[in-house]
Amino acid sequence: MHPNFISHLRKYISLTDKEISILLNYIQPITLKKKAYLLEEGQTCKSNYFVERGCLRMFYINDKGTEQITHFALENWWIADYMSLIMQTPSQFYIQAIENSEIIALNHHKQEELFKQLPQLERYFRIMMQRVYAAAQMRVKYFHDYSKEENYRVFIGLFPDFAQRIPQYMLARVFE
Amino acid sequence: MHPNFISHLRKYISLTDKEISILLNYIQPITLKKKAYLLEEGQTCKSNYFVERGCLRMFYINDKGTEQITHFALENWWIADYMSLIMQTPSQFYIQAIENSEIIALNHHKQEELFKQLPQLERYFRIMMQRVYAAAQMRVKYFHDYSKEENYRVFIGLFPDFAQRIPQYMLARVFE
Numbered sequence: 281m282h283p284n285f286i287s288h289l290r291k292y293i294s295l296t297d298k299e300i301s302i303l304l305n306y307i308q309p310i311t312l313k314k315k316a317y318l319l320e321e322g323q324t325c326k327s328n329y330f331v332e333r334g335c336l337r338m339f340y341i342n343d344k345g346t347e348q349i350t351h352f353a354l355e356n357w358w359i360a361d362y363m364s365l366i367m368q369t370p371s372q373f374y375i376q377a378i379e380n381s382e383i384i385a386l387n388h389h390k391q392e393e394l395f396k397q398l399p400q401l402e403r404y405f406r407i408m409m410q411r412v413y414a415a416a417q418m419r420v421k422y423f424h425d426y427s428k429e430e431n432y433r434v435f436i437g438l439f440p441d442f443a444q445r446i447p448q449y450m451l452a453r454v455f456e
Numbered sequence: 457m458h459p460n461f462i463s464h465l466r467k468y469i470s471l472t473d474k475e476i477s478i479l480l481n482y483i484q485p486i487t488l489k490k491k492a493y494l495l496e497e498g499q500t501c502k503s504n505y506f507v508e509r510g511c512l513r514m515f516y517i518n519d520k521g522t523e524q525i526t527h528f529a530l531e532n533w534w535i536a537d538y539m540s541l542i543m544q545t546p547s548q549f550y551i552q553a554i555e556n557s558e559i560i561a562l563n564h565h566k567q568e569e570l571f572k573q574l575p576q577l578e579r580y581f582r583i584m585m586q587r588v589y590a591a592a593q594m595r596v597k598y599f600h601d602y603s604k605e606e607n608y609r610v611f612i613g614l615f616p617d618f619a620q621r622i623p624q625y626m627l628a629r630v631f632e
Contacts, residue, residue, distance in 0.1 A: 342601060399575060416589060417526065417527070420592075421524075
């Protein structure tokens with residue numbers, strides 16, 4: 281059950297089979313049809329979401345009424361509106377499937393109890409968070425350094441998987 | 457010794473006095489004069505830096521030869537070029553004191569050994585990283601949503617401490 285998820289965890293931390301079965305009691309598998317939502321503006325982000333299969337995008341509706349995409353998540357990535365998740369305040373974002381997707385949700389309120397039982401998960405998420413933050417720091421630099429077109433090309437170069445999976449018009453919108 | 461640092465840690469995790477003394481063996485206090493550097497372009501970022509007193513800025517030199525500031529750190533904040541730190545590759549950034557500062561450095565190579573002895577630090581850094589990443593997600597939205605002037609005003613509203621401590625010309629440069 282959830283082989284991608286388990287093997288991703290085991291790349292970073294040790295988990296016995298018994299610990300895996302504890303973990304599985306705390307997570308919720310979600311099957312999402314293409315275009316279905318995990319989060320909509322005004323809702324509080326309840327979970328951290330892991331992509332087992334498929335692809336998600338995170339966006340918000342800007343002043344002009346158009347969708348501004350800020351993040352994508354492919355297999356083995358976590359995605360959430362972390363401000364909404366941490367503060368338990370309404371989100372300004374949407375999280376939507378852009379392919380049929382298999383998702384694992386880790387509920388914010390259950391997380392603390394789970395971490396008490398399996399404290400090595402603190403390490404796993406410390407590594408995950410450090411990694412996405414490192415990428416976010418580089419993104420600030422790219423934002424300043426490159427034009428929209430250059431940013432798009434740099435991104436495609438860094439993440440060729442995305443270019444193959446995500447419609448070009450959608451990808452281009454990240455850099456608008 | 458290091459009361460700010462210890463009390464910041466104890467806000468998030470339990471540490472006995474004995475554990476504190478273990479921790480203190482792993483960190484390195486650094487006294488920085490205003491304008492001194494912790495990191496320069498081309499060097500590998502060796503440590504994660506905690507500001508006990510003072511203020512740091514992180515910037516890079518852009519194509520036009522001007523300093524583009526990307527991050528500030530005041531008391532109780534951690535700062536590093538996390539991509540350089542994680543990958544142990546040369547940094548594209550500078551980290552510089554903008555006031556006389558007292559810094560605590562946690563060396564990347566010592567960190568793993570320390571975390572083995574005090575695994576609750578994984579939790580502390582998971583929370584720290586999650587928090588800065590949450591802010592980084594919002595920053596992407598602000599970048600898109602607001603003009604440079606609006607972004608500056610939003611930032612001052614969110615972080616009034618910065619406006620009092622950091623020269624205005626320097627703060628304005630973040631949004632250029």
